[in-house]
Amino acid sequence: xxxxxxxxxxxxxxxxxxxxxxxxxxxxxxxxxxxxxxxxxxxxxxxxxxxxxxxxxxxxxxxxxxxxxxxxxxxxxxxxxxxxxxxxxxxxxxxxxxxxxxxxxxxxxxxxxxxxxxxxxxxxxxxxxxxxxxxxxxxxxxxxxxxxxxxxxxxxxxxxxxxxxxxxxxxxxxxxxxxxxxxxxxxxxxxxxxxxxxxxxxxxxxxxxxxxxxxxxxxxxxxxxxxxxxxxxxxxxxxxxxxxxxxxxxxxxxxxxxxxxxxxxxxxxxxxxxxxxxxxxxxxxxxxxxxxxxxxxxxxxxxxxxxxxxxxxxxxxxxxxxxxxxxxxxxxxxxxxxxxxxxxxxxxxxxxxxxxxxxxxxxxxxxxxxxxxxxxxxxxxxxxxxxxxxxxxxxxxxxxxxxxxxxxxxxxxxxxxxxxxxxxxxxxxxxxxxxxxxxxxxxxxxxxxxxxxxxxxxxxxxxxxxxxxxxxxxxxxxxxxxxxxxxxxxxxxxxxxxxxxxxxxxxxxxxxxxxxxxxxxxxxxxxxxxxxxxxxxxxxxxxxxxxxxxxxxxxxxxxxxxxxxxxxxxxxxxxxxxxxxxxxxxxxxxxxxxxxxxxxxxxxxxxxxxxxxxxxxxxxxxxxxxxxxxxxxxxxxxxxxxxxxxxxxxxxxxxxxxxxxxxxxxxxxxxxxxxxxxxxxxxxxxxxxxxxxxxxxxxxxxxxxxxxxxxxxxxxxxxxxxxxxxxxxxxxxxxxxxxxxxxxxxxxxxxxxxxxxxxxxxxxxxxxxxxxxxxxxxxxxx
Amino acid sequence: xxxxxxxxxxxxxxxxxxxxxxxxxxxxxxxxxxxxxxxxxxxxxxxxxxxxxxxxxxxxxxxxxxxxxxxxxxxxxxxxxxxxxxxxxxxxxxxxxxxxxxxxxxxxxxxxxxxxxxxxxxxxxxxxxxxxxxxxxxxxxxxxxxxxxxxxxxxxxxxxxxxxxxxxxxxx
Numbered sequence: 026x027x028x029x030x031x032x033x034x035x036x037x038x039x040x041x042x043x044x045x046x047x048x049x050x051x052x053x054x055x056x057x058x059x060x061x062x063x064x065x066x067x068x069x070x071x072x073x074x075x076x077x078x079x080x081x082x083x084x085x086x087x088x089x090x091x092x093x094x095x096x097x098x099x100x101x102x103x104x105x106x107x108x109x110x111x112x113x114x115x116x117x118x119x120x121x122x123x124x125x126x127x128x129x130x131x132x133x134x135x136x137x138x139x140x141x142x143x144x145x146x147x148x149x150x151x152x153x154x155x156x157x158x159x160x161x162x163x164x165x166x167x168x169x170x171x172x173x174x175x176x177x178x179x180x181x182x183x184x185x186x187x188x189x190x191x192x193x194x195x196x197x198x199x200x201x202x203x204x205x206x207x208x209x210x211x212x213x214x215x216x217x218x219x220x221x222x223x224x225x226x227x228x229x230x231x232x233x234x235x236x237x238x239x240x241x242x243x244x245x246x247x248x249x250x251x252x253x254x255x256x257x258x259x260x261x262x263x264x265x266x267x268x269x270x271x272x273x274x275x276x277x278x279x280x281x282x283x284x285x286x287x288x289x290x291x292x293x294x295x296x297x298x299x300x301x302x303x304x305x306x307x308x309x310x311x312x313x314x315x316x317x318x319x320x321x322x323x324x325x326x327x328x329x330x331x332x333x334x335x336x337x338x339x340x341x342x343x344x345x346x347x348x349x350x351x352x353x354x355x356x357x358x359x360x361x362x363x364x365x366x367x368x369x370x371x372x373x374x375x376x377x378x379x380x381x382x383x384x385x386x387x388x389x390x391x392x393x394x395x396x397x398x399x400x401x402x403x404x405x406x407x408x409x410x411x412x413x414x415x416x417x418x419x420x421x422x423x424x425x426x427x428x429x430x431x432x433x434x435x436x437x438x439x440x441x442x443x444x445x446x447x448x449x450x451x452x453x454x455x456x457x458x459x460x461x462x463x464x465x466x467x468x469x470x471x472x473x474x475x476x477x478x479x480x481x482x483x484x485x486x487x488x489x490x491x492x493x494x495x496x497x498x499x500x501x502x503x504x505x506x507x508x509x510x511x512x513x514x515x516x517x518x519x520x521x522x523x524x525x526x527x528x529x530x531x532x533x534x535x536x537x538x539x540x541x542x543x544x545x546x547x548x549x550x551x552x553x554x555x556x557x558x559x560x561x562x563x564x565x566x567x568x569x570x571x572x573x574x575x576x577x578x579x580x581x582x583x584x585x586x587x588x589x590x591x592x593x594x595x596x597x598x599x600x601x602x603x604x605x606x607x608x609x610x611x612x613x614x615x616x617x618x619x620x621x622x623x624x625x626x627x628x629x630x631x632x633x634x635x636x637x638x639x640x641x642x643x644x645x646x647x648x649x650x651x652x653x654x655x656x657x658x659x660x661x662x663x664x665x666x667x668x669x670x671x672x673x674x675x676x677x678x679x680x681x682x683x684x685x686x687x688x689x690x691x692x693x694x695x696x697x698x699x700x701x702x703x704x705x706x707x708x709x710x711x712x713x714x715x716x717x718x719x720x721x722x723x724x725x726x727x728x729x730x731x732x733x734x735x736x737x738x739x740x741x742x743x744x745x746x747x748x749x750x751x752x753x754x755x756x757x758x759x760x761x762x763x764x765x766x767x768x769x770x771x772x773x774x775x776x777x778x779x780x781x782x783x784x785x786x787x788x789x790x791x792x793x794x795x796x797x798x799x800x801x802x803x804x805x806x807x
Numbered sequence: 808x809x810x811x812x813x814x815x816x817x818x819x820x821x822x823x824x825x826x827x828x829x830x831x832x833x834x835x836x837x838x839x840x841x842x843x844x845x846x847x848x849x850x851x852x853x854x855x856x857x858x859x860x861x862x863x864x865x866x867x868x869x870x871x872x873x874x875x876x877x878x879x880x881x882x883x884x885x886x887x888x889x890x891x892x893x894x895x896x897x898x899x900x901x902x903x904x905x906x907x908x909x910x911x912x913x914x915x916x917x918x919x920x921x922x923x924x925x926x927x928x929x930x931x932x933x934x935x936x937x938x939x940x941x942x943x944x945x946x947x948x949x950x951x952x953x954x955x956x957x958x959x960x961x962x963x964x965x966x967x968x969x970x971x972x973x974x975x976x977x978x979x
Contacts, residue, residue, distance in 0.1 A: 035902050035903060036905065038910070039901070039902045039907060039910070040894070040902070042907060042910030042913055043885075043894065043901055043902060043907070043913065043917075044845070044886065044889050044894070045846070045884065045885040045886040045914060046845070047845070048844075049847065051848070052838075052844035141839075143828065143831070217945055218909070218911075218945055219847075219849045219855060219857055219911040219912045219943065219945050219946075220849065220909070220911040221849075268910065270847070270849075270910070270911025271908070271945050271946055300848075302851050303849065303850035304852075524909055525909030525946050526908070691905045695905050695908060695947060695948075695951055697948075698947060698949075698951065699945075699947050699948045700948075702947075702949065703948075725850070725852045725854070726855060727852055731854075731943045732948075733939065733943065733949075734935070734937075734940070734942075734949035734952065735933075735937050735939070737948065737949060737950070739950055739953075740950055763948075
């Protein structure tokens with residue numbers, strides 16, 4: 026029988042989702058439930074002079090209205106969770122509701138509770154707020170200037186943090202044969218899961234227990250933070266992430282609205298539901314990226330890169346979000362050298378408050394920005410020395426025999442074979458033939474380009490000791506319980522919290538394969554703090570590498586115990602027991618045996634257990650990995666640029682990814698496709714646009730370009746498999762490879778296509794207008 | 808409240824009758840009044856298509872239709888696709904081809920696909936991609952959705968009963 030691990034089985038969660046039997050947060054309806062709607066500031070920066078909610082309160086159907094001052098003392102502000110040391114961090118918490126001042130357009134000021142969402146919306150229009158509008162600052166570079174308006178009086182220059190890692194003597198750049206300098210803007214993007222945020226909160230006044238159903242990627246983190254914010258012990262606070270409609274990092278953060286809804290459910294002793302409208306989501310849910318990257322790369326004329334230094338001026342938005350301090354520093358800084366052996370590197374990051382929506386993790390969180398700058402810089406370096414960009418990559422790539430490899434920023438890449446992934450990509454893509462075609466087509470006025478991205482990323486968070494050292498206020502181990510019921514079916518519990526990844530399938534594949542039971546006999550429980558003892562959630566491509574590893578180890582414990590019982594029943598010693606495909610047999614004697622299901626019954630009935638063996642058949646593991654994991658690969662993008670319109674068409678997209686052990690190739694490919702679509706989205710179409718006054722102009726799906734089906738050709742995906750030594754599955758992470766690898770592959774391809782026009786470096790998104798203008802100005806120079 | 812109207816429509820084959828505010832959107836009528844929560848709301852501006860349902864057999868975005876506009880008409884939602892015999896071919900194909908990840912947009916995407924297949928039983932790759940213009944999926948990158956729609960088209964052509972299945976589910 027073929028192994029279930031590595032098998033493209035269809036998903037266990039799908040029949041529910043395909044038939045309307047899913048349960049997303051907005052699908053929850055409780056007896057006596059009322060609806061919340063938030064009044065949000067139309068100004069990016071203003072003093073609140075007064076809030077008059079009397080008219081709203083008197084509207085029929087309105088249960089209550091709370092302003093910021095009316096919530097004071099009932100709950101705390103919501104703090105961040107990542108307090109990076111050594112960077113003079115000035116964390117600013119999100120107030121429950123703004124009281125004295127608003128700091129971004131969309132910040133919540135008051136909340137209406139009403140019998141239905143229509144009345145709640147009506148009532149919002151009746152609240153009168155007097156503002157004194159203040160000057161706003163949107164750009165992080167402008168915000169650091171002396172005359173810029175201050176968001177928080179005690180944060181000078183709006184500088185929330187200044188982080189430095191690595192040092193390179195000035196002489197290194199002064200003496201370098203070649204230096205490439207480039208400013209790159211990794212623009213602000215809006216994660217946009219198709220389900221917005223939402224929460225339903227129910228308080229039991231008798232027991233003091235609070236249940237919050239909410240759109241979370243990490244319900245235990247929500248419990249940890251909200252326990253303190255609401256003053257409810259973890260024993261009485263239950264967070265449930267029901268079906269969650271995508272996250273992409275935006276549902277990691279602990280926001281204020283979910284806690285406010287819970288606070289009010291306690292105040293009015295009625296269940297309260299709040300579901301974010303899309304317009305609110307654009308303003309009130311964290312954004313990603315928004316980093317100005319000043320890159321300097323030193324190298325030799327024969328293609329060696331000798332040093333890299335980068336200054337990252339990062340826009341943190343108006344408050345410090347949950348992981349906000351970590352994304353542009355640790356997540357970005359430690360990976361700036363990419364897949365290359367660059368002997369010296371240094372990073373400086375300025376984290377700046379501005380009158381914009383707070384930024385936090387977005388699919389990749391720091392690694393896409395790191396990859397973008399190094400992959401772009403390599404192409405610019407190749408141009409400057411007149412060498413093929415692929416050749417420069419080959420010369421500098423970390424060789425296969427160098428792993429485990431310490432990069433210049435001090436992290437250790439677990440395993441890799443970068444050349445192998447590149448070779449495989451070049452089996453799919455005939456580079457030489459492309460260059461010939463490109464030359465031919467140029468003569469006919471058609472502009473083709475190719476871009477490469479030979480990326481590596483850091484994920485699978487991670488060793489908890491490292492998390493502590495970098496100021497993360499929690500652990501990053503993972504937990505699993507594997508419980509075999511008397512009838513032989515199995516329930517698996519995980520502390521990760523899936524929201525589209527297919528974990529209910531992949532984790533059950535691991536258990537079913539190891540126990541030798543049918544996949545249909547195994548079910549996953551996740552996303553509920555009352556069912557799962559502890560866990561840290563799904564983000565940073567950690568589910569399989571950390572959570573899956575815990576599942577695997579917990580299953581091993583089940584087998585270990587079952588083996589003892591089998592030995593006892595078969596009247597032999599444990600070392601004489603073989604366990605293959607769900608059968609315990611005695612070595613050399615196939616006539617006698619026990620199935621795992623028989624042992625499950627024996628263990629649970631406990632009529633005749635060996636001495637020292639407790640009843641039941643259950644294993645639990647708390648797995649803390651020894652290192653992060655480092656997936657890698659080669660992405661190749663071919664584009665055609667329309668000279669007349671500036672439009673970029675993706676002609677081919679080839680992705681060879683190495684994510685270690687692949688549990689389910691169908692699901693793995695799905696992750697690759699989705700990540701690439703988002704990465705291409707950032708490269709070509711997506712981008713938050715603010716006015717200078719801090720109004721978000723790209724505030725609906727009419728104005729913010731989400732990738733559509735017709736924007737893409739079929740993606741050509743393949744894998745190489747280099748196992749990770751840091752977990753028992755050998756798995757790395759796959760969720761973020763696409764958003765990490767794709768942006769530079771696409772931009773490099775467009776810049777390659779534009780070479781005949783003498784265009785300099787362009788910043789994402791490469792919209793038709795931007796490309797068209799660049800072609801025109803390039804021509805004007807001629 | 809004074810401002811109330813009565814609406815009746817056939818939803819997944821069953822007659823429904825309610826007194827509602829005239830401003831109530833069809834999607835809220837389905838979700839809140841009839842508890843058919845399989846149809847989702849992904850945006851407020853009729854871009855995302857998560858709320859797509861069939862109105863007299865044609866796909867519409869139910870966030871942009873008032874419930875009163877559907878008065879006297881037939882609606883099919885995702886809950887009405889499967890029959891006692893099993894999943895509808897479009898559901899089966901999305902399952903087989905991994906056409907969904909988080910599953911939030913999926914009901915609407917399947918409805919849009921049914922609309923396409925009713926008009927064009929043998930669409931090309933490009934025709935499928937163009938027909939999905941009205942829906943947004945953030946998870947899949949669309950490739951396996953396209954595969955699923957192709958596969959469903961083939962299944963339905965071979966079985967020859969696409970319209971029958973849907974028409975039946977509306978009548979039953």
